Amino acid sequence: MSALPLVALVGNPNAGKSALFNALTGARQKLGNYPGVTVERKAGRLSLADGRPLELVDLPGTYSLDPASPDEQVTRDVVMGRQAGEKRPDALVIVVDAANLDNHLRFALELIALGLPTIVALNMVDLATRDGLELDAAALSRELGVPVIATVAVRKRGLDHLRTEMEGLLNGAPSPYPAPASAPRDFEATRQEARRIARAGVIRETPSRRLTAAVDRVALHPLAGLALLLALLFVMFQAVYAWSEAPIAMIEGLAEAAATLVRDALPDGILRSFLVDGVINGVGSVVVFLPQILILFFFILMLEATGYMVRAAFLMDGIMAKVGLSGRAFIPLLSSFACAIPGIMATRTISDPKDRLTTILIAPLMTCSARLPVYAVIIGAFIPARDIGFGIGLQGFVLFCLYLAGIVGAMFVALILRLTVTKGASGSFLMEMPKYQWPRPQDVLLGLWQRAVIFLKRAGTIIFTSTVILWLLLSFPRVPEGDPASQVDHSIAGRVASGLNVVLEPIGFNRDISLALIPAMAAREVAVSALATVYSIDAGDDEAALEQSLGDRLKGQWPLPTALAFLAWFIFAPQCISTIAVTRRETNGWKWPLFMVGYLFALAYVAAGLTYWTATALGLA
Amino acid sequence: MRLTDLPLRQPAYVDLIDWTSLPASDAQRLREFGLCEGASVEALHHGGLLGRGPIACRVGRMTIAMRRAHAAAVTVRTGPETLGSELGA
Ligand SMILES: Nc1nc2c(ncn2[C@@H]2O[C@H](COP(=O)(O)OP(=O)(O)O)[C@@H](O)[C@H]2O)c(=O)[nH]1
Numbered sequence: 001m002s003a004l005p006l007v008a009l010v011g012n013p014n015a016g017k018s019a020l021f022n023a024l025t026g027a028r029q030k031l032g033n034y035p036g037v038t039v040e041r042k043a044g045r046l047s048l049a050d051g052r053p054l055e056l057v058d059l060p061g062t063y064s065l066d067p068a069s070p071d072e073q074v075t076r077d078v079v080m081g082r083q084a085g086e087k088r089p090d091a092l093v094i095v096v097d098a099a100n101l102d103n104h105l106r107f108a109l110e111l112i113a114l115g116l117p118t119i120v121a122l123n124m125v126d127l128a129t130r131d132g133l134e135l136d137a138a139a140l141s142r143e144l145g146v147p148v149i150a151t152v153a154v155r156k157r158g159l160d161h162l163r164t165e166m167e168g169l170l171n172g173a174p175s176p177y178p179a180p181a182s183a184p185r186d187f188e189a190t191r192q193e194a195r196r197i198a199r200a201g202v203i204r205e206t207p208s209r210r211l212t213a214a215v216d217r218v219a220l221h222p223l224a225g226l227a228l229l230l231a232l233l234f235v236m237f238q239a240v241y242a243w244s245e246a247p248i249a250m251i252e253g254l255a256e257a258a259a260t261l262v263r264d265a266l267p268d269g270i271l272r273s274f275l276v277d278g279v280i281n282g283v284g285s286v287v288v289f290l291p292q293i294l295i296l297f298f299f300i301l302m303l304e305a306t307g308y309m310v311r312a313a314f315l316m317d318g319i320m321a322k323v324g325l326s327g328r329a330f331i332p333l334l335s336s337f338a339c340a341i342p343g344i345m346a347t348r349t350i351s352d353p354k355d356r357l358t359t360i361l362i363a364p365l366m367t368c369s370a371r372l373p374v375y376a377v378i379i380g381a382f383i384p385a386r387d388i389g390f391g392i393g394l395q396g397f398v399l400f401c402l403y404l405a406g407i408v409g410a411m412f413v414a415l416i417l418r419l420t421v422t423k424g425a426s427g428s429f430l431m432e433m434p435k436y437q438w439p440r441p442q443d444v445l446l447g448l449w450q451r452a453v454i455f456l457k458r459a460g461t462i463i464f465t466s467t468v469i470l471w472l473l474l475s476f477p478r479v480p481e482g483d484p485a486s487q488v489d490h491s492i493a494g495r496v497a498s499g500l501n502v503v504l505e506p507i508g509f510n511r512d513i514s515l516a517l518i519p520a521m522a523a524r525e526v527a528v529s530a531l532a533t534v535y536s537i538d539a540g541d542d543e544a545a546l547e548q549s550l551g552d553r554l555k556g557q558w559p560l561p562t563a564l565a566f567l568a569w570f571i572f573a574p575q576c577i578s579t580i581a582v583t584r585r586e587t588n589g590w591k592w593p594l595f596m597v598g599y600l601f602a603l604a605y606v607a608a609g610l611t612y613w614t615a616t617a618l619g620l621a
Numbered sequence: 622m623r624l625t626d627l628p629l630r631q632p633a634y635v636d637l638i639d640w641t642s643l644p645a646s647d648a649q650r651l652r653e654f655g656l657c658e659g660a661s662v663e664a665l666h667h668g669g670l671l672g673r674g675p676i677a678c679r680v681g682r683m684t685i686a687m688r689r690a691h692a693a694a695v696t697v698r699t700g701p702e703t704l705g706s707e708l709g710a
């Protein structure tokens with residue numbers, strides 16, 4: 001806990017709290033967790049005009065102090081001073097959407113009644129103006145009894161004014177506004193008061209040009225909307241391949257240059273093998289997928305920031321309802337395409353516990369970005385880069401099918417879970433649909449930058465460590481000089497894998513796959529770095545073999561049915577320690593994560609087996 | 622007329638809401654969205670291919686989505702604004 005003055009940003013969801021938070025704190029932010037709950041704590045520092053620092057926290061959005069989810073509970077507890085690990089804020093900045101005052105002022109009144117020093121940020125005045133609404137901040141100040149400052153968080157307008165007011169509040173300057181006569185207590189009275197004040201703050205209101213309504217006529221149309229959604233997803237998966245070629249080639253070139261450099265500089269031996277086989281080839285084979293992962297995140301960030309994500313949830317609610325889920329579950333599931341961990345955390349907005357549990361259990365079936373390296377390496381090696389007409393590439397199409405298989409699998413599993421272990425009343429679907437808007441490039445870039453850092457950190461820690469451990473287990477004991485046996489067969493890891501291979505052989509997996517799957521329990525991408533390490537060690541000093549890319553080597557050694565079975569395995573296999581850990585946290589125990597791991601491995605085994613046997617029977621080779 | 626039967630893009634007012642037919646938490650959320658007797662509403666979109674999907678509607682200045690089961694609990698009235706409806710936006 002810090003001794004700095006604490007100011008909390010609070011308000012309805014989508015009022016612009018996070019945008020304001022980013023604008024005020026810039027890069028100086030820290031992510032953490034509230035103890036005991038898994039709600040993210042987002043805090044940052046800000047310097048006042050007199051140089052004094054203060055700490056700003058961005059609280060989860062909520063509609064009232066009556067929490068409906070764990071997220072909202074944190075907000076209530078913090079402002080009431082009841083949250084463990086957080087002192088009661090010294091002041092509140094209530095963020096309200098200028099175009100939706102009736103509603104947001106109701107919650108603001110509830111917050112003002114708490115009696116903490118308060119400022120209201122009348123945010124999104126630009127959008128209100130676009131909608132033909134002109135507001136009087138001074139009139140609102142008088143009515144609310146606290147300073148009201150017009151802001152446009154995304155254009156950094158009104159921030160200086162906001163800072164000055166914060167300084168005044170923290171210095172204990174007396175409020176220039178008389179306290180409101182009475183703080184209304186019950187919901188209905190507060191609502192009517194909010195309406196009255198909202199009206200008093202309107203200077204002019206003209207019928208507006210409604211961009212959002214016009215776009216929604218297409219985006220929410222049962223047929224056109226669904227076609228648009230599918231088209232967007234399809235473009236996304238094509239782009240993952242089409243846009244990434246050049247940057248990938250660049251990274252590969254760098255890795256190769258580094259390997260050559262080390263090979264030339266060091267004498268043959270353990271250290272050289274460690275650096276080339278373990279570090280450069282192992283970790284490098286994963287880092288190479290950074291461009292594809294960033295492209296994927298780019299699309300997901302755009303879908304979220306433009307306001308389209310909620311429309312997708314709306315379109316999908318009918319289908320989700322058929323498998324006993326809420327359309328709301330679509331948002332955590334779609335974020336799980338990037339990574340299941342934020343996806344599982346995002347289920348906290350689902351209030352029905354069984355709905356939420358089901359969503360958590362199927363989230364790992366959404367094809368996360370960690371599978372991309374695995375899919376990409378296999379597709380790149382075994383699926384020809386052919387055009388299948390209409391400018392659609394076969395490789396992108398196969399990738400699309402893999403994503404689709406994950407989705408269909410998830411729906412099927414949800415249906416079964418809802419009839420068995422998570423049986424209960426069907427959930428509901430209640431959502432606010434935000435206005436569309438074009439995100440600022442800086443925000444998207446910041447989001448991408450954060451993802452890139454997280455990915456590279458993972459590559460530097462989890463993936464690096466598991467690769468190094470694997471390299472050790474593969475390199476020892478050394479094959480005696482002159483012995484014709486291969487180093488991999490002779491090593492500890494090779495022997496363990498041979499044991500595991502007894503179970504995996506029936507579904508077409510070879511010893512190298514068994515080998516790669518063990519360290520890949522840490523993270524799926526490790527499967528790729530592990531294969532790279534295995535083949536790099538196997539190649540030994542064979543110059544020709546060392547020159548080959550991982551894909552070329554796989555192509556030479558694996559039959560097609562095996563490669564396809566490997567892809568099918570990864571649609572389901574729960575190979576990610578972090579996901580298992582976050583599931584344990586979110587479900588408060590080991591029961592559900594163990595259940596999840598069990599059912600997913602069973603599905604992975606069956607899917608890989610069916611794929612292998614079918615492909616073999618069809619004579620694919 | 623129920624909100625489910627209200628033709629698209631025809632402005633109306635909420636006449637009556639059968640709060641008791643809704644789960645308490647959903648009722649609370651709808652209230653927080655500004656749904657109340659007298660509020661102005663307009664059905665904007667019906668989701669779902671067979672018309673069984675959710676309904677998007679404008680309530681006051683906000684656009685919200687809800688399932689048909691919830692919308693069926695809302696009785697609306699079209700025509701000129703009357704006394705009770707001055708609460709609508
Ligand atoms: N035009 C405009 N957009 C804003 C403003 N403040 C926030 N936004 C956008 O509104 C959306 C919701 O903002 P966000 O900060 O995530 O809201 P939160 O849920 O309160 O944290 C984002 O797409 C922001 O970029 C503003 O003042 N003007």
Ligand SMILES: [Mg+2]
Binds near residue numbers: 018019061
């Ligand atoms: Mg936020």
